[in-house]
Amino acid sequence: MRYALIGCGRVSANHIAAAADNGLEIVALCDLDAEKARAQKQRFSLPDSVGVYTDYREMLRVCKPELVAVATYSGTHADIAVDCIEAGCHVIIEKPIALSLADADRIIEAEQRMGVKVSANHQNRFNAAVQQLRSAVRTGRFGKLLYGTTSIRWTRGEDYYKSADWRGTWAQDGGTLMNQCIHAIDLLRWMLGNEVTEVSGVTANVLHPYIEAEDMGFALLRFQNGSVGMIEGSINTFGGDWEETLTIFGEKGRAKLGGMCVNVVDEWHFADGDDAESKTVKGCGEDPPNVYGFGHKSLYADMIEAIRDDRKPYVSSSAGRRALETVLAIYRSAADGKPVKLPLESCSTLDFKE
Numbered sequence: 001m002r003y004a005l006i007g008c009g010r011v012s013a014n015h016i017a018a019a020a021d022n023g024l025e026i027v028a029l030c031d032l033d034a035e036k037a038r039a040q041k042q043r044f045s046l047p048d049s050v051g052v053y054t055d056y057r058e059m060l061r062v063c064k065p066e067l068v069a070v071a072t073y074s075g076t077h078a079d080i081a082v083d084c085i086e087a088g089c090h091v092i093i094e095k096p097i098a099l100s101l102a103d104a105d106r107i108i109e110a111e112q113r114m115g116v117k118v119s120a121n122h123q124n125r126f127n128a129a130v131q132q133l134r135s136a137v138r139t140g141r142f143g144k145l146l147y148g149t150t151s152i153r154w155t156r157g158e159d160y161y162k163s164a165d166w167r168g169t170w171a172q173d174g175g176t177l178m179n180q181c182i183h184a185i186d187l188l189r190w191m192l193g194n195e196v197t198e199v200s201g202v203t204a205n206v207l208h209p210y211i212e213a214e215d216m217g218f219a220l221l222r223f224q225n226g227s228v229g230m231i232e233g234s235i236n237t238f239g240g241d242w243e244e245t246l247t248i249f250g251e252k253g254r255a256k257l258g259g260m261c262v263n264v265v266d267e268w269h270f271a272d273g274d275d276a277e278s279k280t281v282k283g284c285g286e287d288p289p290n291v292y293g294f295g296h297k298s299l300y301a302d303m304i305e306a307i308r309d310d311r312k313p314y315v316s317s318s319a320g321r322r323a324l325e326t327v328l329a330i331y332r333s334a335a336d337g338k339p340v341k342l343p344l345e346s347c348s349t350l351d352f353k354e
């Protein structure tokens with residue numbers, strides 16, 4: 001399958017490796033800065049035939065990829081993805097899939113109209129520990145779901161924000177909830193049943209005066225099934241990236257994932273299990289070198305299978321929209337100082353610019 005990547009920055013190596021590991025034929029790398037695309041071509045020893053482009057529309061026209069990944073600034077995802085879809089490509093879109101609900105809806109509309117597949121790049125769903133937890137939720141081992149909490153305790157300093165001027169802006173990024181925490185927010189919503197009816201949020205920017213958006217965010221989510229979700233996200237953690245955890249409490253079980261990015265099972269205790277099971281499952285998982293984890297490879301494998309079997313990708317565009325909606329609802333609640341009801345009518349990060 002002919003594949004191209006648009007955006008050759010920090011996360012691009014995970015995409016190129018995932019494409020190569022899944023046997024895709026990489027036909028082009030595209031970046032506004034041709035040097036960045038060339039550097040990745042060289043790093044991965046890609047053949048001369050791989051095109052380097054600065055204009056993705058020209059790349060689509062000339063190279064005719066079947067599958068494209070979009071890993072550019074978040075505020076550009078929707079326009080680029082819709083152009084790729086309208087060129088007939090299947091598309092993997094880095095998270096967040098867009099920065100407004102209207103843009104997310106444009107992507108979903110184009111996907112349906114063109115009959116292609118779109119996957120939101122929430123790769124942590126494929127972590128072994130996350131899959132273990134998901135299976136316990138799906139098979140009803142928790143009994144009635146009571147509540148879930150997620151904590152994202154990472155560190156991003158001035159060097160990170162100064163490395164690219166789109167970071168931390170309302171037009172292109174949002175703050176830590178939209179950028180770093182959205183993976184965990186996706187998981188929390190997915191585990192607790194997807195249907196959120198009300199969101200209360202508080203955001204703050206205390207240590208990053210040079211960015212527009214928040215460096216800490218907190219929220220309570222009320223779900224239709226009666227369960228409650230709690231979110232704590234910070235990039236102000238003293239001493240460097242510490243952990244990303246997800247804990248689910250049910251009437252008949254409790255489980256906690258931890259590690260740097262929900263990559264290890266820390267607690268596993270169910271009424272229908274025993275000590276032996278808890279002992280075996282605790283500690284299971286992977287030990288990735290950074291917070292991006294190993295999930296890109298599995299997400300690509302799933303997308304390739306979804307295209308081949310003409311089924312929905314495991315992480316659909318609608319899932320990407322739900323994660324986006326949750327973060328926008330937290331922003332809306334924090335700005336208005338009161339809870340907001342879901343579904344949100346319309347909302348964009350640009351609404352919070354002042």
Ligand SMILES: NC(=O)c1ccc[n+]([C@@H]2O[C@H](COP(=O)([O-])OP(=O)(O)OC[C@H]3O[C@@H](n4cnc5c(N)ncnc54)[C@H](O)[C@@H]3O)[C@@H](O)[C@H]2O)c1
Nearest residue numbers: 007008009010011030031032071072073074094095164292
């Ligand atoms: N899934 C993950 O774990 C993960 C990790 C990091 C970043 N991301 C997401 O990936 C995206 C990129 O993040 P990054 O940290 O790699 O950013 P980056 O700034 O390092 O790279 C983005 C690249 O996109 C290029 N670009 C921008 N507009 C373009 C266009 N129109 N055509 C071609 N190239 C264009 C830029 O020149 C830049 O090189 C963001 O949306 C971010 O949220 C996801």
